[in-house]
Amino acid sequence: MIKVAIIGYGNLGRGVERSLKQHKDMELVGVYTRRAPETVQTEGAQAFTMDQLKDKKGEIDVCILCGGSATDLPTQTPEWAHLFNTIDSFDTHAKIPEHFAKVDQVAKENQTTSIISTGWDPGLFSLNRLYAQSILPVGETNTFWGKGVSQGHSDALRRINGVADAVQYTVPNTDVIEKLKAGEQVNLTTRDKHFRECFVVLDDGANADKIREAIVSMPNYFAEYDTEVHFISQAELDQNHQAMPHGGTVLHTGTTHENTKQVIEYKLQLESNPEFTASVLVAYARACVRLAKEKQFGAYTVLDIAPKYLSDRTDEELRKELL
Protein backbone atom coordinates (compact mmCIF):
# COMPACT_ATOMS: atom_id res chain seq x y z
CA MET A 1 0.00 0.00 0.00
CA ILE A 2 1.18 3.49 -0.88
CA LYS A 3 1.03 5.68 2.23
CA VAL A 4 -0.27 9.16 1.46
CA ALA A 5 -0.46 12.34 3.56
CA ILE A 6 -2.58 15.37 2.71
CA ILE A 7 -1.12 18.78 3.53
CA GLY A 8 -3.85 21.40 3.80
CA TYR A 9 -7.52 20.55 3.98
CA GLY A 10 -9.85 22.77 1.95
CA ASN A 11 -11.94 21.74 -1.06
CA LEU A 12 -8.89 20.22 -2.78
CA GLY A 13 -7.74 18.32 0.30
CA ARG A 14 -11.22 16.92 0.79
CA GLY A 15 -11.22 15.92 -2.90
CA VAL A 16 -7.97 14.01 -2.37
CA GLU A 17 -9.45 12.21 0.65
CA ARG A 18 -12.43 11.19 -1.49
CA SER A 19 -10.31 10.12 -4.47
CA LEU A 20 -8.00 7.97 -2.34
CA LYS A 21 -11.00 5.87 -1.33
CA GLN A 22 -11.34 4.85 -5.00
CA HIS A 23 -7.79 3.46 -5.27
CA LYS A 24 -7.11 0.03 -3.80
CA ASP A 25 -3.35 0.42 -3.65
CA MET A 26 -3.26 3.68 -1.66
CA GLU A 27 -4.10 4.61 1.89
CA LEU A 28 -4.43 7.95 3.61
CA VAL A 29 -2.32 8.11 6.76
CA GLY A 30 -3.28 11.61 7.85
CA VAL A 31 -4.27 15.17 7.13
CA TYR A 32 -1.73 17.80 8.19
CA THR A 33 -3.08 21.26 8.84
CA ARG A 34 -2.12 24.72 10.11
CA ARG A 35 -5.44 24.88 11.94
CA ALA A 36 -6.11 23.25 15.30
CA PRO A 37 -6.53 19.61 14.16
CA GLU A 38 -9.64 19.07 16.27
CA THR A 39 -11.44 21.82 14.30
CA VAL A 40 -10.86 20.15 10.92
CA GLN A 41 -13.87 18.15 9.76
CA THR A 42 -12.46 15.40 7.57
CA GLU A 43 -14.39 12.47 6.13
CA GLY A 44 -12.68 9.94 8.33
CA ALA A 45 -9.01 10.81 8.17
CA GLN A 46 -7.09 11.76 11.28
CA ALA A 47 -5.88 15.35 11.39
CA PHE A 48 -2.51 16.43 12.80
CA THR A 49 -0.48 19.61 13.12
CA MET A 50 2.16 20.50 10.57
CA ASP A 51 4.80 20.06 13.29
CA GLN A 52 3.83 16.41 13.70
CA LEU A 53 4.61 15.80 10.01
CA LYS A 54 8.33 16.42 10.62
CA ASP A 55 8.67 13.18 12.58
CA LYS A 56 7.07 11.03 9.88
CA LYS A 57 10.02 10.69 7.49
CA GLY A 58 10.12 7.08 6.34
CA GLU A 59 6.47 6.49 7.25
CA ILE A 60 4.89 8.42 4.37
CA ASP A 61 5.48 7.54 0.71
CA VAL A 62 4.14 10.78 -0.74
CA CYS A 63 2.63 14.06 0.47
CA ILE A 64 -0.09 15.68 -1.61
CA LEU A 65 0.08 19.44 -1.09
CA CYS A 66 -3.37 20.99 -1.24
CA GLY A 67 -2.58 24.63 -0.47
CA GLY A 68 -2.92 27.63 -2.76
CA SER A 69 -0.49 28.80 -5.41
CA ALA A 70 -0.37 32.41 -4.25
CA THR A 71 1.26 31.99 -0.86
CA ASP A 72 1.24 28.33 0.31
CA LEU A 73 2.93 26.23 -2.36
CA PRO A 74 5.90 28.51 -3.20
CA THR A 75 7.23 27.88 0.31
CA GLN A 76 5.54 24.59 1.27
CA THR A 77 6.68 22.46 -1.64
CA PRO A 78 10.40 23.20 -1.27
CA GLU A 79 10.05 22.90 2.51
CA TRP A 80 8.45 19.45 2.49
CA ALA A 81 10.51 18.18 -0.46
CA HIS A 82 13.41 18.10 2.04
CA LEU A 83 11.77 15.15 3.76
CA PHE A 84 9.16 13.65 1.45
CA ASN A 85 8.14 12.90 -2.10
CA THR A 86 5.55 15.54 -2.98
CA ILE A 87 2.87 16.47 -5.50
CA ASP A 88 1.46 19.94 -5.92
CA SER A 89 -0.90 21.81 -8.24
CA PHE A 90 1.10 25.06 -8.47
CA ASP A 91 -0.62 27.01 -11.24
CA THR A 92 0.85 30.51 -11.33
CA HIS A 93 1.97 30.14 -14.90
CA ALA A 94 4.67 32.81 -15.00
CA LYS A 95 6.37 31.45 -11.89
CA ILE A 96 6.47 27.76 -12.84
CA PRO A 97 10.11 27.83 -14.08
CA GLU A 98 11.24 29.43 -10.81
CA HIS A 99 9.16 27.04 -8.70
CA PHE A 100 10.51 24.08 -10.69
CA ALA A 101 14.13 25.17 -10.18
CA LYS A 102 13.71 25.66 -6.45
CA VAL A 103 11.96 22.32 -5.88
CA ASP A 104 14.33 20.47 -8.22
CA GLN A 105 17.35 21.61 -6.21
CA VAL A 106 15.88 20.62 -2.85
CA ALA A 107 14.63 17.27 -4.17
CA LYS A 108 17.94 16.34 -5.79
CA GLU A 109 19.92 17.31 -2.67
CA ASN A 110 17.63 15.24 -0.46
CA GLN A 111 16.96 12.34 -2.85
CA THR A 112 13.23 12.89 -3.02
CA THR A 113 10.88 13.14 -6.01
CA SER A 114 8.46 16.03 -6.55
CA ILE A 115 5.88 16.44 -9.27
CA ILE A 116 4.77 20.05 -9.60
CA SER A 117 1.93 21.85 -11.41
CA THR A 118 -0.34 18.82 -11.66
CA GLY A 119 -4.08 19.07 -12.29
CA TRP A 120 -5.97 19.76 -15.50
CA ASP A 121 -4.62 23.15 -16.52
CA PRO A 122 -1.70 23.13 -16.01
CA GLY A 123 -1.69 19.34 -16.25
CA LEU A 124 -3.86 17.29 -18.57
CA PHE A 125 -4.40 20.26 -20.89
CA SER A 126 -0.62 20.79 -21.07
CA LEU A 127 -0.15 17.13 -22.02
CA ASN A 128 -2.71 17.41 -24.76
CA ARG A 129 -1.13 20.57 -26.15
CA LEU A 130 2.20 18.73 -26.24
CA TYR A 131 0.91 15.58 -27.94
CA ALA A 132 -1.13 17.53 -30.50
CA GLN A 133 1.60 20.01 -31.40
CA SER A 134 4.23 17.27 -31.69
CA ILE A 135 2.04 15.20 -34.02
CA LEU A 136 0.64 18.05 -36.12
CA PRO A 137 3.31 20.77 -36.07
CA VAL A 138 1.50 22.72 -38.79
CA GLY A 139 -1.55 23.74 -36.84
CA GLU A 140 -2.99 25.89 -34.15
CA THR A 141 -3.94 25.13 -30.56
CA ASN A 142 -6.75 26.94 -28.78
CA THR A 143 -7.79 26.39 -25.19
CA PHE A 144 -11.31 27.20 -24.06
CA TRP A 145 -12.33 27.15 -20.41
CA GLY A 146 -15.74 26.55 -18.94
CA LYS A 147 -18.53 26.60 -18.50
CA GLY A 148 -17.31 26.87 -14.96
CA VAL A 149 -16.78 28.90 -11.85
CA SER A 150 -13.65 31.05 -11.80
CA GLN A 151 -12.54 31.65 -8.23
CA GLY A 152 -10.34 34.58 -9.23
CA HIS A 153 -13.15 36.39 -11.00
CA SER A 154 -15.64 35.60 -8.24
CA ASP A 155 -13.19 37.07 -5.73
CA ALA A 156 -12.82 40.19 -7.89
CA LEU A 157 -16.59 40.69 -7.81
CA ARG A 158 -16.74 40.28 -4.05
CA ARG A 159 -14.12 42.98 -3.55
CA ILE A 160 -16.39 45.62 -5.12
CA ASN A 161 -18.01 47.99 -2.65
CA GLY A 162 -21.70 47.17 -2.33
CA VAL A 163 -21.34 43.51 -3.35
CA ALA A 164 -22.31 41.11 -0.58
CA ASP A 165 -21.56 37.89 -2.45
CA ALA A 166 -20.99 36.74 -6.02
CA VAL A 167 -20.16 33.87 -8.35
CA GLN A 168 -18.67 34.24 -11.83
CA TYR A 169 -18.97 31.70 -14.64
CA THR A 170 -16.54 31.61 -17.54
CA VAL A 171 -18.46 30.54 -20.63
CA PRO A 172 -16.72 29.41 -23.82
CA ASN A 173 -18.05 30.56 -27.18
CA THR A 174 -19.27 27.27 -28.61
CA ASP A 175 -19.91 28.84 -32.03
CA VAL A 176 -16.23 29.65 -32.34
CA ILE A 177 -15.29 26.11 -31.26
CA GLU A 178 -17.57 24.65 -33.93
CA LYS A 179 -16.14 26.97 -36.59
CA LEU A 180 -12.59 25.96 -35.70
CA LYS A 181 -13.54 22.26 -35.76
CA ALA A 182 -15.09 22.77 -39.19
CA GLY A 183 -11.72 24.04 -40.35
CA GLU A 184 -12.69 27.68 -40.74
CA GLN A 185 -9.98 30.30 -40.45
CA VAL A 186 -10.99 32.44 -37.50
CA ASN A 187 -9.11 35.46 -36.16
CA LEU A 188 -9.81 35.30 -32.47
CA THR A 189 -9.68 38.11 -29.95
CA THR A 190 -10.06 37.54 -26.23
CA ARG A 191 -13.66 38.76 -26.50
CA ASP A 192 -14.49 36.12 -29.12
CA LYS A 193 -13.38 33.10 -27.15
CA HIS A 194 -15.21 33.44 -23.84
CA PHE A 195 -17.85 35.48 -22.17
CA ARG A 196 -18.44 36.05 -18.48
CA GLU A 197 -21.64 35.62 -16.52
CA CYS A 198 -21.88 37.11 -13.02
CA PHE A 199 -24.42 36.34 -10.30
CA VAL A 200 -24.23 39.12 -7.75
CA VAL A 201 -25.88 39.68 -4.37
CA LEU A 202 -26.05 43.39 -3.46
CA ASP A 203 -25.60 44.91 -0.04
CA ASP A 204 -28.72 46.68 1.23
CA GLY A 205 -29.05 50.03 -0.49
CA ALA A 206 -26.31 49.42 -3.05
CA ASN A 207 -26.77 50.98 -6.50
CA ALA A 208 -27.19 48.19 -9.04
CA ASP A 209 -26.41 50.35 -12.08
CA LYS A 210 -23.19 51.66 -10.62
CA ILE A 211 -22.08 48.19 -9.62
CA ARG A 212 -22.90 46.76 -13.03
CA GLU A 213 -20.77 49.51 -14.57
CA ALA A 214 -17.94 48.85 -12.12
CA ILE A 215 -17.98 45.18 -13.10
CA VAL A 216 -18.13 45.40 -16.88
CA SER A 217 -15.40 48.08 -16.98
CA MET A 218 -12.98 46.32 -14.60
CA PRO A 219 -9.68 45.95 -16.48
CA ASN A 220 -8.05 42.49 -16.84
CA TYR A 221 -11.06 40.76 -15.34
CA PHE A 222 -14.11 41.91 -17.33
CA ALA A 223 -13.44 44.89 -19.61
CA GLU A 224 -11.96 42.68 -22.36
CA TYR A 225 -15.02 40.39 -22.38
CA ASP A 226 -18.72 40.53 -22.98
CA THR A 227 -20.05 40.32 -19.46
CA GLU A 228 -23.57 39.66 -18.26
CA VAL A 229 -24.53 40.65 -14.70
CA HIS A 230 -27.52 39.16 -12.87
CA PHE A 231 -28.54 40.52 -9.49
CA ILE A 232 -29.99 37.79 -7.31
CA SER A 233 -30.76 37.16 -3.65
CA GLN A 234 -28.35 35.50 -1.24
CA ALA A 235 -30.87 32.65 -0.93
CA GLU A 236 -30.80 32.05 -4.68
CA LEU A 237 -27.01 32.22 -4.78
CA ASP A 238 -26.81 29.71 -1.95
CA GLN A 239 -29.29 27.39 -3.58
CA ASN A 240 -28.19 27.45 -7.22
CA HIS A 241 -24.56 28.54 -7.33
CA GLN A 242 -22.65 26.59 -4.70
CA ALA A 243 -21.44 23.77 -6.95
CA MET A 244 -18.00 24.06 -8.48
CA PRO A 245 -18.40 22.82 -12.03
CA HIS A 246 -15.73 23.52 -14.59
CA GLY A 247 -14.09 22.09 -17.65
CA GLY A 248 -12.83 23.14 -21.00
CA THR A 249 -11.45 22.12 -24.33
CA VAL A 250 -8.01 21.94 -25.89
CA LEU A 251 -8.62 22.14 -29.62
CA HIS A 252 -5.79 21.57 -32.07
CA THR A 253 -6.59 22.05 -35.73
CA GLY A 254 -3.79 20.97 -37.99
CA THR A 255 -3.16 20.18 -41.61
CA THR A 256 -1.06 17.42 -43.03
CA HIS A 257 -0.49 17.41 -46.78
CA GLU A 258 -1.69 20.59 -48.50
CA ASN A 259 -5.05 21.36 -46.96
CA THR A 260 -5.99 18.01 -45.41
CA LYS A 261 -7.57 18.98 -42.08
CA GLN A 262 -7.04 16.99 -38.90
CA VAL A 263 -8.73 17.93 -35.64
CA ILE A 264 -7.70 16.78 -32.17
CA GLU A 265 -10.07 17.71 -29.37
CA TYR A 266 -9.68 17.05 -25.64
CA LYS A 267 -12.65 18.04 -23.55
CA LEU A 268 -13.44 17.92 -19.84
CA GLN A 269 -16.91 18.37 -18.33
CA LEU A 270 -16.50 18.42 -14.57
CA GLU A 271 -19.27 18.59 -12.01
CA SER A 272 -16.65 19.25 -9.34
CA ASN A 273 -13.46 21.04 -10.27
CA PRO A 274 -11.69 20.42 -6.92
CA GLU A 275 -12.60 16.72 -6.90
CA PHE A 276 -11.33 16.23 -10.44
CA THR A 277 -8.11 18.15 -9.78
CA ALA A 278 -7.67 16.01 -6.67
CA SER A 279 -8.13 12.86 -8.76
CA VAL A 280 -5.33 13.95 -11.08
CA LEU A 281 -3.07 14.65 -8.09
CA VAL A 282 -3.74 11.18 -6.69
CA ALA A 283 -2.88 9.40 -9.95
CA TYR A 284 0.37 11.39 -10.16
CA ALA A 285 1.07 10.60 -6.49
CA ARG A 286 1.31 6.96 -7.55
CA ALA A 287 3.67 7.96 -10.38
CA CYS A 288 5.75 9.96 -7.92
CA VAL A 289 6.26 6.99 -5.61
CA ARG A 290 7.24 4.78 -8.56
CA LEU A 291 9.77 7.33 -9.81
CA ALA A 292 11.24 7.63 -6.32
CA LYS A 293 11.59 3.84 -6.09
CA GLU A 294 13.58 3.97 -9.33
CA LYS A 295 15.75 6.67 -7.69
CA GLN A 296 14.62 9.24 -10.23
CA PHE A 297 14.99 12.16 -7.86
CA GLY A 298 14.32 15.84 -8.50
CA ALA A 299 11.38 17.85 -9.81
CA TYR A 300 9.12 16.66 -12.62
CA THR A 301 6.00 17.82 -14.40
CA VAL A 302 3.34 15.80 -16.19
CA LEU A 303 5.29 16.33 -19.42
CA ASP A 304 8.18 14.24 -18.07
CA ILE A 305 6.23 11.22 -16.88
CA ALA A 306 5.48 8.09 -18.90
CA PRO A 307 1.71 7.41 -18.85
CA LYS A 308 2.11 3.89 -17.45
CA TYR A 309 3.41 5.28 -14.14
CA LEU A 310 -0.10 6.57 -13.35
CA SER A 311 -1.64 3.11 -13.33
CA ASP A 312 -1.65 0.35 -10.73
CA ARG A 313 -1.65 -2.25 -13.51
CA THR A 314 1.46 -4.03 -14.77
CA ASP A 315 3.00 -3.19 -18.13
CA GLU A 316 1.74 -6.54 -19.47
CA GLU A 317 -1.81 -5.83 -18.33
CA LEU A 318 -1.73 -2.36 -19.86
CA ARG A 319 -0.52 -3.63 -23.23
CA LYS A 320 -3.16 -6.36 -23.23
CA GLU A 321 -6.08 -4.23 -22.04
CA LEU A 322 -5.47 -0.77 -23.48
CA LEU A 323 -3.54 -1.01 -26.73
Place this chain on the structure above:
Amino acid sequence: MIKVAIIGYGNLGRGVERSLKQHKDMELVGVYTRRAPETVQTEGAQAFTMDQLKDKKGEIDVCILCGGSATDLPTQTPEWAHLFNTIDSFDTHAKIPEHFAKVDQVAKENQTTSIISTGWDPGLFSLNRLYAQSILPVGETNTFWGKGVSQGHSDALRRINGVADAVQYTVPNTDVIEKLKAGEQVNLTTRDKHFRECFVVLDDGANADKIREAIVSMPNYFAEYDTEVHFISQAELDQNHQAMPHGGTVLHTGTTHENTKQVIEYKLQLESNPEFTASVLVAYARACVRLAKEKQFGAYTVLDIAPKYLSDRTDEELRKELL
Protein backbone atom coordinates in the same frame (compact mmCIF):
# COMPACT_ATOMS: atom_id res chain seq x y z
CA MET B 1 19.11 16.21 -38.12
CA ILE B 2 17.40 12.90 -37.41
CA LYS B 3 17.90 10.60 -40.41
CA VAL B 4 14.76 8.64 -41.21
CA ALA B 5 14.10 5.75 -43.60
CA ILE B 6 10.65 4.61 -44.74
CA ILE B 7 10.16 0.88 -45.23
CA GLY B 8 7.21 0.18 -47.52
CA TYR B 9 5.53 2.86 -49.60
CA GLY B 10 1.74 2.74 -49.75
CA ASN B 11 -0.69 5.30 -48.34
CA LEU B 12 1.01 5.20 -44.93
CA GLY B 13 4.52 5.52 -46.36
CA ARG B 14 3.44 8.47 -48.46
CA GLY B 15 1.88 9.99 -45.33
CA VAL B 16 5.21 9.66 -43.52
CA GLU B 17 7.02 11.35 -46.41
CA ARG B 18 4.54 14.22 -46.22
CA SER B 19 4.71 14.50 -42.43
CA LEU B 20 8.51 14.58 -42.37
CA LYS B 21 8.42 17.75 -44.49
CA GLN B 22 6.66 19.47 -41.56
CA HIS B 23 9.44 18.70 -39.06
CA LYS B 24 12.57 20.84 -39.16
CA ASP B 25 14.75 18.43 -37.20
CA MET B 26 14.16 15.35 -39.36
CA GLU B 27 15.18 14.37 -42.87
CA LEU B 28 14.12 11.49 -45.07
CA VAL B 29 17.14 9.58 -46.40
CA GLY B 30 15.24 7.07 -48.49
CA VAL B 31 12.27 4.84 -49.19
CA TYR B 32 13.01 1.10 -49.11
CA THR B 33 10.64 -1.10 -51.06
CA ARG B 34 10.08 -4.67 -52.22
CA ARG B 35 9.01 -3.36 -55.60
CA ALA B 36 11.41 -2.31 -58.32
CA PRO B 37 12.51 1.10 -56.95
CA GLU B 38 12.12 2.83 -60.30
CA THR B 39 8.38 1.96 -60.29
CA VAL B 40 7.72 3.67 -56.95
CA GLN B 41 6.31 7.16 -57.36
CA THR B 42 7.41 9.08 -54.26
CA GLU B 43 7.02 12.78 -53.65
CA GLY B 44 10.70 13.49 -53.94
CA ALA B 45 12.37 10.79 -51.88
CA GLN B 46 14.81 8.35 -53.45
CA ALA B 47 13.65 4.74 -53.56
CA PHE B 48 15.93 1.75 -52.92
CA THR B 49 15.61 -2.01 -52.65
CA MET B 50 15.26 -3.69 -49.27
CA ASP B 51 18.67 -5.29 -49.84
CA GLN B 52 20.30 -1.88 -50.01
CA LEU B 53 19.01 -1.11 -46.51
CA LYS B 54 21.27 -3.75 -44.97
CA ASP B 55 24.37 -1.68 -45.72
CA LYS B 56 23.03 1.45 -44.06
CA LYS B 57 23.65 0.59 -40.42
CA GLY B 58 25.01 3.68 -38.73
CA GLU B 59 23.65 5.99 -41.42
CA ILE B 60 19.99 5.85 -40.41
CA ASP B 61 18.71 6.94 -36.99
CA VAL B 62 15.30 5.33 -37.25
CA CYS B 63 13.27 3.26 -39.71
CA ILE B 64 9.52 3.84 -39.94
CA LEU B 65 7.88 0.59 -40.99
CA CYS B 66 4.83 1.25 -43.15
CA GLY B 67 3.77 -2.30 -44.01
CA GLY B 68 0.59 -4.09 -42.99
CA SER B 69 -0.08 -5.87 -39.70
CA ALA B 70 -1.31 -9.10 -41.27
CA THR B 71 1.86 -10.31 -42.95
CA ASP B 72 4.51 -7.55 -43.19
CA LEU B 73 5.16 -6.25 -39.67
CA PRO B 74 5.25 -9.57 -37.75
CA THR B 75 8.42 -10.46 -39.64
CA GLN B 76 9.73 -7.05 -40.74
CA THR B 77 9.91 -5.37 -37.34
CA PRO B 78 11.99 -8.11 -35.65
CA GLU B 79 14.12 -8.39 -38.80
CA TRP B 80 15.02 -4.70 -39.02
CA ALA B 81 15.29 -4.24 -35.26
CA HIS B 82 18.53 -6.24 -35.56
CA LEU B 83 20.13 -3.28 -37.29
CA PHE B 84 18.04 -0.18 -36.67
CA ASN B 85 15.80 1.67 -34.28
CA THR B 86 12.26 1.13 -35.58
CA ILE B 87 8.68 2.34 -35.29
CA ASP B 88 5.66 0.36 -36.44
CA SER B 89 1.88 0.59 -36.33
CA PHE B 90 1.18 -3.10 -35.63
CA ASP B 91 -2.52 -3.20 -34.79
CA THR B 92 -3.60 -6.85 -34.57
CA HIS B 93 -4.77 -6.44 -31.00
CA ALA B 94 -4.63 -10.08 -29.90
CA LYS B 95 -1.06 -10.52 -31.13
CA ILE B 96 0.46 -7.39 -29.60
CA PRO B 97 1.94 -9.21 -26.54
CA GLU B 98 3.62 -11.76 -28.81
CA HIS B 99 4.89 -9.07 -31.20
CA PHE B 100 6.18 -7.04 -28.27
CA ALA B 101 8.07 -10.00 -26.80
CA LYS B 102 9.70 -10.90 -30.10
CA VAL B 103 10.78 -7.33 -30.92
CA ASP B 104 11.90 -6.69 -27.34
CA GLN B 105 14.27 -9.64 -27.42
CA VAL B 106 15.85 -8.68 -30.74
CA ALA B 107 16.16 -5.02 -29.78
CA LYS B 108 17.76 -5.77 -26.40
CA GLU B 109 20.23 -8.23 -27.93
CA ASN B 110 21.22 -5.74 -30.61
CA GLN B 111 21.05 -2.54 -28.52
CA THR B 112 18.37 -0.93 -30.61
CA THR B 113 15.09 0.75 -29.64
CA SER B 114 11.71 -0.17 -31.15
CA ILE B 115 8.35 1.45 -30.55
CA ILE B 116 5.51 -0.82 -31.66
CA SER B 117 1.76 -0.38 -32.19
CA THR B 118 1.89 3.38 -32.69
CA GLY B 119 -0.88 5.34 -34.38
CA TRP B 120 -4.25 6.46 -33.05
CA ASP B 121 -5.89 3.15 -32.11
CA PRO B 122 -3.79 1.48 -30.86
CA GLY B 123 -1.85 4.58 -29.91
CA LEU B 124 -3.38 7.90 -28.91
CA PHE B 125 -6.66 6.24 -27.94
CA SER B 126 -4.76 3.77 -25.76
CA LEU B 127 -3.01 6.67 -24.01
CA ASN B 128 -6.29 8.37 -23.35
CA ARG B 129 -7.86 5.23 -21.95
CA LEU B 130 -4.89 4.91 -19.61
CA TYR B 131 -4.91 8.51 -18.39
CA ALA B 132 -8.68 8.54 -17.89
CA GLN B 133 -8.90 5.20 -16.08
CA SER B 134 -5.96 6.06 -13.83
CA ILE B 135 -7.49 9.39 -12.82
CA LEU B 136 -11.12 8.25 -12.50
CA PRO B 137 -10.95 4.55 -11.55
CA VAL B 138 -14.68 4.51 -10.81
CA GLY B 139 -15.99 4.95 -14.29
CA GLU B 140 -16.49 3.47 -17.70
CA THR B 141 -14.59 3.92 -20.95
CA ASN B 142 -16.28 3.63 -24.33
CA THR B 143 -14.55 3.95 -27.66
CA PHE B 144 -16.49 5.01 -30.75
CA TRP B 145 -14.99 4.90 -34.21
CA GLY B 146 -15.90 6.95 -37.23
CA LYS B 147 -17.39 8.35 -39.18
CA GLY B 148 -14.76 6.77 -41.36
CA VAL B 149 -13.75 4.23 -43.92
CA SER B 150 -13.00 0.76 -42.57
CA GLN B 151 -10.60 -1.03 -44.92
CA GLY B 152 -11.44 -4.43 -43.42
CA HIS B 153 -15.17 -4.01 -43.96
CA SER B 154 -14.68 -2.54 -47.45
CA ASP B 155 -12.54 -5.57 -48.31
CA ALA B 156 -15.25 -7.92 -47.00
CA LEU B 157 -17.79 -6.26 -49.31
CA ARG B 158 -15.49 -6.58 -52.31
CA ARG B 159 -15.08 -10.31 -51.73
CA ILE B 160 -18.83 -10.90 -52.28
CA ASN B 161 -19.67 -12.46 -55.66
CA GLY B 162 -21.30 -9.84 -57.85
CA VAL B 163 -19.67 -6.86 -56.12
CA ALA B 164 -17.37 -4.92 -58.43
CA ASP B 165 -16.21 -2.34 -55.90
CA ALA B 166 -17.28 -1.00 -52.49
CA VAL B 167 -16.53 1.35 -49.61
CA GLN B 168 -17.82 0.91 -46.06
CA TYR B 169 -18.22 3.69 -43.51
CA THR B 170 -18.36 2.99 -39.79
CA VAL B 171 -20.71 5.53 -38.23
CA PRO B 172 -20.86 6.12 -34.47
CA ASN B 173 -24.23 6.58 -32.78
CA THR B 174 -24.01 10.19 -31.70
CA ASP B 175 -27.21 9.95 -29.65
CA VAL B 176 -25.57 7.34 -27.46
CA ILE B 177 -22.46 9.49 -27.09
CA GLU B 178 -24.58 12.45 -25.99
CA LYS B 179 -26.50 10.29 -23.50
CA LEU B 180 -23.27 9.00 -21.98
CA LYS B 181 -21.87 12.54 -21.76
CA ALA B 182 -25.05 13.65 -20.02
CA GLY B 183 -24.37 10.99 -17.40
CA GLU B 184 -27.17 8.63 -18.35
CA GLN B 185 -26.75 4.96 -17.56
CA VAL B 186 -26.90 3.18 -20.89
CA ASN B 187 -26.63 -0.56 -21.47
CA LEU B 188 -24.85 -0.75 -24.77
CA THR B 189 -24.86 -3.61 -27.24
CA THR B 190 -22.65 -3.66 -30.32
CA ARG B 191 -25.66 -2.63 -32.39
CA ASP B 192 -26.22 0.49 -30.27
CA LYS B 193 -22.75 1.94 -30.63
CA HIS B 194 -22.16 2.02 -34.38
CA PHE B 195 -23.95 1.49 -37.61
CA ARG B 196 -22.50 0.62 -41.00
CA GLU B 197 -23.07 2.33 -44.29
CA CYS B 198 -22.05 0.57 -47.51
CA PHE B 199 -21.61 2.04 -50.99
CA VAL B 200 -21.55 -0.84 -53.44
CA VAL B 201 -20.94 -1.06 -57.19
CA LEU B 202 -22.54 -4.18 -58.73
CA ASP B 203 -21.13 -6.33 -61.50
CA ASP B 204 -23.26 -6.31 -64.65
CA GLY B 205 -26.30 -8.52 -64.12
CA ALA B 206 -25.75 -9.03 -60.38
CA ASN B 207 -28.87 -9.34 -58.21
CA ALA B 208 -29.07 -6.36 -55.87
CA ASP B 209 -31.50 -7.93 -53.42
CA LYS B 210 -29.40 -11.04 -52.97
CA ILE B 211 -26.27 -9.03 -52.47
CA ARG B 212 -27.95 -6.74 -49.96
CA GLU B 213 -29.04 -9.83 -48.03
CA ALA B 214 -25.54 -11.34 -48.23
CA ILE B 215 -24.13 -8.13 -46.77
CA VAL B 216 -26.51 -7.50 -43.88
CA SER B 217 -26.37 -11.13 -42.75
CA MET B 218 -22.56 -11.50 -42.91
CA PRO B 219 -21.42 -12.62 -39.44
CA ASN B 220 -18.73 -10.61 -37.55
CA TYR B 221 -18.78 -7.86 -40.15
CA PHE B 222 -22.40 -6.75 -40.54
CA ALA B 223 -24.94 -9.10 -38.90
CA GLU B 224 -24.41 -7.56 -35.45
CA TYR B 225 -25.03 -4.03 -36.76
CA ASP B 226 -27.70 -2.01 -38.44
CA THR B 227 -26.36 -1.80 -41.97
CA GLU B 228 -27.46 0.44 -44.79
CA VAL B 229 -26.55 -0.55 -48.37
CA HIS B 230 -26.51 1.93 -51.26
CA PHE B 231 -25.92 0.71 -54.79
CA ILE B 232 -24.08 3.31 -56.85
CA SER B 233 -22.11 3.50 -60.07
CA GLN B 234 -18.35 3.09 -60.29
CA ALA B 235 -18.16 6.69 -61.43
CA GLU B 236 -19.95 7.89 -58.30
CA LEU B 237 -17.78 5.71 -56.06
CA ASP B 238 -14.66 7.09 -57.71
CA GLN B 239 -15.84 10.63 -57.40
CA ASN B 240 -17.28 10.69 -53.88
CA HIS B 241 -15.72 7.87 -51.91
CA GLN B 242 -11.97 7.89 -52.55
CA ALA B 243 -11.01 9.98 -49.51
CA MET B 244 -9.93 8.16 -46.37
CA PRO B 245 -11.51 10.10 -43.53
CA HIS B 246 -11.74 8.55 -40.09
CA GLY B 247 -11.70 9.45 -36.44
CA GLY B 248 -13.45 8.55 -33.26
CA THR B 249 -13.96 9.27 -29.61
CA VAL B 250 -12.66 7.84 -26.36
CA LEU B 251 -15.26 8.74 -23.79
CA HIS B 252 -14.65 8.12 -20.10
CA THR B 253 -17.49 8.89 -17.75
CA GLY B 254 -16.49 8.66 -14.13
CA THR B 255 -17.75 9.67 -10.74
CA THR B 256 -15.77 11.05 -7.86
CA HIS B 257 -17.57 11.47 -4.54
CA GLU B 258 -21.02 9.87 -4.50
CA ASN B 259 -22.60 10.79 -7.81
CA THR B 260 -20.45 13.70 -8.92
CA LYS B 261 -20.03 13.15 -12.65
CA GLN B 262 -16.80 13.86 -14.49
CA VAL B 263 -16.49 13.38 -18.23
CA ILE B 264 -13.23 13.07 -20.19
CA GLU B 265 -13.57 13.07 -23.95
CA TYR B 266 -10.85 12.67 -26.57
CA LYS B 267 -11.98 13.09 -30.12
CA LEU B 268 -10.28 12.89 -33.51
CA GLN B 269 -11.77 14.13 -36.79
CA LEU B 270 -9.40 13.13 -39.56
CA GLU B 271 -9.70 14.01 -43.21
CA SER B 272 -6.94 11.50 -43.96
CA ASN B 273 -6.52 8.48 -41.73
CA PRO B 274 -3.19 7.38 -43.27
CA GLU B 275 -1.69 10.88 -43.10
CA PHE B 276 -2.69 11.27 -39.45
CA THR B 277 -1.39 7.82 -38.51
CA ALA B 278 1.83 8.71 -40.32
CA SER B 279 2.08 11.94 -38.29
CA VAL B 280 1.86 9.96 -35.06
CA LEU B 281 4.57 7.57 -36.28
CA VAL B 282 6.86 10.49 -37.09
CA ALA B 283 6.48 12.10 -33.65
CA TYR B 284 7.26 8.75 -32.01
CA ALA B 285 10.22 8.29 -34.38
CA ARG B 286 11.76 11.31 -32.70
CA ALA B 287 11.02 9.76 -29.28
CA CYS B 288 12.62 6.51 -30.45
CA VAL B 289 15.87 8.22 -31.39
CA ARG B 290 15.99 10.04 -28.06
CA LEU B 291 15.41 6.82 -26.11
CA ALA B 292 18.15 5.09 -28.11
CA LYS B 293 20.57 7.94 -27.35
CA GLU B 294 19.83 7.37 -23.66
CA LYS B 295 20.64 3.69 -24.23
CA GLN B 296 17.07 2.69 -23.38
CA PHE B 297 17.07 -0.36 -25.62
CA GLY B 298 14.26 -2.84 -26.21
CA ALA B 299 10.62 -2.60 -27.24
CA TYR B 300 8.28 0.14 -26.07
CA THR B 301 4.73 1.26 -26.67
CA VAL B 302 3.18 4.72 -26.38
CA LEU B 303 2.24 3.85 -22.80
CA ASP B 304 5.92 3.70 -21.81
CA ILE B 305 7.06 6.99 -23.27
CA ALA B 306 7.15 10.33 -21.49
CA PRO B 307 5.27 12.93 -23.56
CA LYS B 308 8.26 15.30 -23.75
CA TYR B 309 10.18 12.83 -25.91
CA LEU B 310 7.80 13.54 -28.80
CA SER B 311 8.76 17.19 -29.02
CA ASP B 312 11.76 18.93 -30.57
CA ARG B 313 11.59 21.60 -27.88
CA THR B 314 13.74 21.59 -24.72
CA ASP B 315 12.28 20.72 -21.32
CA GLU B 316 12.59 24.39 -20.33
CA GLU B 317 10.69 25.55 -23.41
CA LEU B 318 7.96 22.98 -22.83
CA ARG B 319 7.46 24.02 -19.21
CA LYS B 320 7.34 27.68 -20.20
CA GLU B 321 5.10 27.31 -23.22
CA LEU B 322 2.73 24.46 -22.40
CA LEU B 323 2.18 24.25 -18.65
